[in-house]
Every structure is written in structure tokens, then in C-alpha cells.
Amino acid sequence: MSADETATPAAQLPSDATPRPVPTVEGLAPGTVRDWLNWAESELVSTSDSARADAEVLLARLIGSERSQLRLRHEDAIEAATVLRYASTIERRKLGEPVAYITTRQGFWTLELAVDTAVLIPRPDTETLVEWAISLLAEQAAVGRAMPADPDGRGPPYVLDLGTGSGAIALAIASERPDVSVLATDVSEAALDVARENARLNGIGDVEFGCSSWFEGLSQTPSPGGRGETIALFDLIVSNPPYIAEGDAHLASLRYEPRLALTSGADGLDAIREIVRDAPAHLKADGWLLLEHGYDQGPAVRALLQAAGFLNIESRNDFGGNERCSGGRKP
Numbered sequence: 001m002s003a004d005e006t007a008t009p010a011a012q013l014p015s016d017a018t019p020r021p022v023p024t025v026e027g028l029a030p031g032t033v034r035d036w037l038n039w040a041e042s043e044l045v046s047t048s049d050s051a052r053a054d055a056e057v058l059l060a061r062l063i064g065s066e067r068s069q070l071r072l073r074h075e076d077a078i079e080a081a082t083v084l085r086y087a088s089t090i091e092r093r094k095l096g097e098p099v100a101y102i103t104t105r106q107g108f109w110t111l112e113l114a115v116d117t118a119v120l121i122p123r124p125d126t127e128t129l130v131e132w133a134i135s136l137l138a139e140q141a142a143v144g145r146a147m148p149a150d151p152d153g154r155g156p157p158y159v160l161d162l163g164t165g166s167g168a169i170a171l172a173i174a175s176e177r178p179d180v181s182v183l184a185t186d187v188s189e190a191a192l193d194v195a196r197e198n199a200r201l202n203g204i205g206d207v208e209f210g211c212s213s214w215f216e217g218l219s220q221t222p223s224p225g226g227r228g229e230t231i232a233l234f235d236l237i238v239s240n241p242p243y244i245a246e247g248d249a250h251l252a253s254l255r256y257e258p259r260l261a262l263t264s265g266a267d268g269l270d271a272i273r274e275i276v277r278d279a280p281a282h283l284k285a286d287g288w289l290l291l292e293h294g295y296d297q298g299p300a301v302r303a304l305l306q307a308a309g310f311l312n313i314e315s316r317n318d319f320g321g322n323e324r325c326s327g328g329r330k331p
């Protein structure tokens with residue numbers, strides 16, 4: 001953040017340089033983009049550790065600007081109706097609602113995804129899993145494991161994303177590898193509606209979506225590629241399942257997100273146990289299972305993978321240096 005962005009406009013400063021009261025919504029004092037950003041930042045600073053960024057993202061969305069372009073519009077006046085709407089979004093943010101639920105948008109990988117309270121807000125750390133999946137698919141292609149593409153140019157390889165939520169992982173993989181057939185499932189129909197909408201918004205037509213509790217309903221879901229055949233075995237299964245322990249103190253700060261997407265039993269590992277147990281029956285030989293998990297769950301997940309007979313078990317770190325994903329190869 002630059003000094004320019006944080007400065008109260010000189011015109012508002014009395015001679016002793018004490019900031020004047022911020023523009024009031026009640027009085028609808030005329031204000032510029034800069035004034036209202038400064039006001040919003042001061043409103044949010046006690047409840048958000050990203051107050052300035054929140055203020056900018058929320059205002060940019062309201063006035064139909066890119067956040068990066070706001071600086072060029074600092075001297076623009078904002079009309080009263082927009083001010084009122086801005087004040088209302090700032091109030092929601094003050095109460096703890098995530099910015100992405102207020103703007104209904106979240107960037108992930110190279111995509112812009114729609115989000116609502118039916119889905120987890122995709123996290124940057126999940127891009128670790130996407131990177132790993134894409135590099136594995138490239139390696140499989142390099143060693144000639146993948147069969148020739150079908151006449152429509154797509155898969156195998158077949159990829160399954162379990163618990164797709166907003167579709168983040170499945171759509172990121174499909175955006176990088178349009179030749180791959182991706183099936184994305186979730187137990188929540190409301191989440192699947194969001195994921196389908198995200199496929200449409202991002203112009204990605206080659207992901208199939210289906211409702212299933214982990215592997216239970218897979219036989220009823222459409223096959224990836226949409227050609228009507230049953231795909232029994234996948235080359236790659238990826239999942240970012242719920243992995244927070246019931247009763248974990250972090251849940252208080254995640255209260256806007258669906259509990260179904262967050263918690264999984266007393267130690268947070270119930271979903272991962274089920275996926276690791278059942279994955280081998282749905283993977284081809286040499287197929288991989290990649291799982292996101294909590295920062296301290298790496299050892300437990302590696303032990304589960306080993307007990308299930310996986311080979312080449314390893315973990316990858318997220319951007320913060322925490323073990324975030326573990327995976328292994330089916331023999």
C-alpha cells in the first residue's frame with residue numbers, strides 16, 4: 001500500500017493536520033473515490049486485517065472498475081446511491097462476511113468464479129493441488145501412459161474431482177488441459193449448480209458434473225466426456241474434502257461458509273479416510289490420488305495412503321510453507 005493511498009486528502013485537513021471526520025453517509029457529504037476508500041478502510045481496520053484491500057475490492061465491484069484501475073479514479077466523485085450501497089457492503093464486511101460472498105466473485109488459478117454460501121470460497125493454497133495434478137498429467141502424457149484421444153479430441157486420461165464445490169479444481173485442470181475428460185462431483189446439489197454456472201461463465205464446456213457422496217453414487221453420474229459410456233477407472237483422482245475437526249476454534253471465523261464443506265469428524269479426517277479407502281477401486285494401475293488436507297495432517301494422511309497400499313507417497317507445501325497436499329500412486 002502506498003502513502004498516496006493511505007493519505008487523507010489535503011483538502012480535508014485542518015491546519016493542525018488532525019483528520020476531519022470522515023464523510024458521513026447520513027449527510028451524504030460529497031466525496032471522491034479516495035475519500036470513501038479512506039472512510040471504509042477506517043471502518044474496517046478493527047475487524048479486518050486486509051482493510052484497505054477489502055475497501056478497494058468492494059468499491060471497485062460497485063462502480064464496475066478493476067481494482068487496479070481505482071487509483072486512476074481517486075478524484076472521481078461517487079453518487080449518493082452508490083455511497084449508500086457501499087456503506088451497506090462495508091457494514092456486512094464489518095460483521096465478518098467474507099468479501100467474496102459480498103462481491104459473489106473469487107479469483108482462482110486463471111479463472112474468475114462465482115461463489116455463494118452454498119460453496120467454500122476457493123483458497124489460493126488449493127492451487128498447490130492444481131499444480132501437482134497438471135504436472136502429473138503432463139508426466140503421464142510424456143511417458144505415453146495416456147491412451148489416444150477420442151475423435152472429439154478429449155480423454156482419456158480421466159480425472160475425477162471429489163467434492164468440487166464451486167468447481168475450482170476441476171475447472172482449473174480443464175482450463176489447462178482441454179484434452180482431458182474431467183468428472184466433478186459433490187454431495188450438494190446447490191454447490192453443483194454453482195460449479196455448472198462457473199463452467200459456463202469461464203467457457204469451459206468439457207467438464208461433467210454429478211451428485212455423489214464420495215464414490216457412492218459414481219455409477220449414476222454422467223461419464224466424463226459425456227459420451228454415455230461408464231468410466232469405471234480414473235487416471236487421476238483429486239479432492240479437497242472437508243478436513244477441519246468438529247469443535248476446532250478456527251470454525252468461528254468460517255461461520256459464513258457451509259459446514260458441509262469444512263468439518264469431517266472428531267479429528268477432521270473422516271472424509272479423507274473414506275476417500276483413501278475407496279480410491280484404489282476407482283483408479284487404474286499407476287493412477288494417482290491427490291488430497292488437500294490441514295497443515296498438520298500430512299503425517300496422518302501419508303500413513304493412511306501407505307496403509308491403503310499406495311506407492312510414491314509424498315506431500316507438497318502451500319504458499320505459506322505448510323504441508324497442504326499428499327498423494328500417492330496405485331501400484
Ligand SMILES: C[S@@+](CC[C@H](N)C(=O)[O-])C[C@H]1O[C@@H](n2cnc3c(N)ncnc32)[C@H](O)[C@@H]1O
Nearest residue numbers: 120122163164165186187213214240241242261
Ligand atoms: C473443502 S470444500 C472444497 C470445495 C472445492 N473443491 C475447493 O477446493 O474450493 C469440500 C467440498 O466437499 C463437499 N462434500 C462434503 N461431503 C461430501 C460427500 N460426502 N461427498 C461428496 N462431496 C462432499 C462439500 O459440499 C464441499 O463442496
